[in-house]
Amino acid sequence: MKLLQVVEQAFRTLVEEQDDTILWLSQSIQKAGAEMKILLSGNCAYYAILKRRQPALKIAGWSQEQPSDIRQDLDRLQASGVGVYVTRSDLADRGLIGLPLHPGVRIISQLEVAELYEEADMVWQW
Amino acid sequence: MKNFFIVQSQDPFTDVRAAHQFELARTLASRGNKVKVMLVQNAVLSARLDARAGPLFQLLDNRISLYADEFSLALREITPSELLTFVVPAGLDLVINAMQDGDKVIWN
Amino acid sequence: MQTLTFAFMDPPFENERTVTFFRLLDAALDQKCNVKVFAYEGAAALSFALQRGHGNSVHGRNEKEESHPLTKDWIAALMTKAKQNQLQFEWVNCGLCVDERGVNEAIPGCGRGSPADLWRYAMASDNSLVIGTR
Numbered sequence: 534m535k536l537l538q539v540v541e542q543a544f545r546t547l548v549e550e551q552d553d554t555i556l557w558l559s560q561s562i563q564k565a566g567a568e569m570k571i572l573l574s575g576n577c578a579y580y581a582i583l584k585r586r587q588p589a590l591k592i593a594g595w596s597q598e599q600p601s602d603i604r605q606d607l608d609r610l611q612a613s614g615v616g617v618y619v620t621r622s623d624l625a626d627r628g629l630i631g632l633p634l635h636p637g638v639r640i641i642s643q644l645e646v647a648e649l650y651e652e653a654d655m656v657w658q659w
Numbered sequence: 660m661k662n663f664f665i666v667q668s669q670d671p672f673t674d675v676r677a678a679h680q681f682e683l684a685r686t687l688a689s690r691g692n693k694v695k696v697m698l699v700q701n702a703v704l705s706a707r708l709d710a711r712a713g714p715l716f717q718l719l720d721n722r723i724s725l726y727a728d729e730f731s732l733a734l735r736e737i738t739p740s741e742l743l744t745f746v747v748p749a750g751l752d753l754v755i756n757a758m759q760d761g762d763k764v765i766w767n
Numbered sequence: 768m769q770t771l772t773f774a775f776m777d778p779p780f781e782n783e784r785t786v787t788f789f790r791l792l793d794a795a796l797d798q799k800c801n802v803k804v805f806a807y808e809g810a811a812a813l814s815f816a817l818q819r820g821h822g823n824s825v826h827g828r829n830e831k832e833e834s835h836p837l838t839k840d841w842i843a844a845l846m847t848k849a850k851q852n853q854l855q856f857e858w859v860n861c862g863l864c865v866d867e868r869g870v871n872e873a874i875p876g877c878g879r880g881s882p883a884d885l886w887r888y889a890m891a892s893d894n895s896l897v898i899g900t901r
Binding site: 761 | 795
Binding site for chain 1: 661663676679682683686687690692763765766767
């Protein structure tokens with residue numbers, strides 16, 4: 534069963550959960566045997582161009598010890614054979630065209646998005 | 660040809676993303692897929708006659724069937740006669756039937 | 768008899784999505800489907816046993832009169848309906864989500880698991896629907 538994971542809610546949980554909870558879940562179900570592709574949609578296009586680990590949050594003397602690292606999440610997913618995609622239009626809308634992309638992430642067109650939706654047996658849009 | 664059933668909760672008045680989502684629905688339909696869209700929650704607001712819901716008209720395509728959740732309409736006091744003519748009031752059993760039929764059911 | 772899997776993320780009281788989600792579960796049972804639910808993130812609180820109603824001075828109603836909806840009661844009602852109709856209704860909360868929110872006391876019948884259970888459910892089902900949060 535081929536799964537397309539569409540990840541769209543960017544930066545929502547990166548601080549509190551110390552990861553993107555959908556990329557985390559994707560890694561979890563991949564280990565359980567899921568064959569999947571991931572589409573970084575909307576503002577998640579930003580995940581494709583991040584260059585650093587997230588900054589640590591500090592509140593009233595409390596300091597975060599393990600900020601999230603989206604680059605590692607993308608590396609782990611791709612190392613497990615998961616294709617990661619981002620659309621040209623989402624990058625362009627956000628002024629990100631031309632910036633270095635995370636290695637292995639593929640830029641696709643809107644027509645290719647439709648192809649991803651068609652070829653998947655299941656589309657989980659988070 | 661694949662069958663897609665989209666449960667559309669995001670509305671074009673509040674969610675810029677809705678226009679992109681309607682565009683994808685149209686693209687899927689133009690490629691020969693069967694596409695049904697059910698408006699739920701505040702998305703039904705865009706189906707009211709005279710609403711300025713320009714992006715919704717992307718779904719005005721005879722390859723796309725458009726529905727509006729009856730309970731969402733009732734909460735907002737929108738009667739069937741106040742809906743755009745191409746929008747059909749329906750219950751959520753339509754979503755379940757689509758799942759039972761093996762459609763790819765997607766929540767926006 | 769078909770089996771449908773649902774994944775949900777929203778906690779109680781914050782969004783109309785929660786109501787639509789429960790209406791879908793009810794509709795699934797009406798269509799004679801077995802139902803499996805994976806409750807992720809905030810949805811882990813939907814089955815919290817210590818949810819309590821309250822009176823409402825603005826409404827002018829006491830606790831009994833206000834009869835406040837509680838999602839734990841909706842889950843219990845769905846479980847009862849499933850049983851009465853010889854259908855299966857399974858609910859599993861993401862365990863880590865439960866722990867970090869401190870909602871460890873779930874109503875009877877709700878289990879604790881992980882995303883691997885979502886995949887297991889989906890593979891044992893005829894179809895699945897994921898409702899993400901915003």
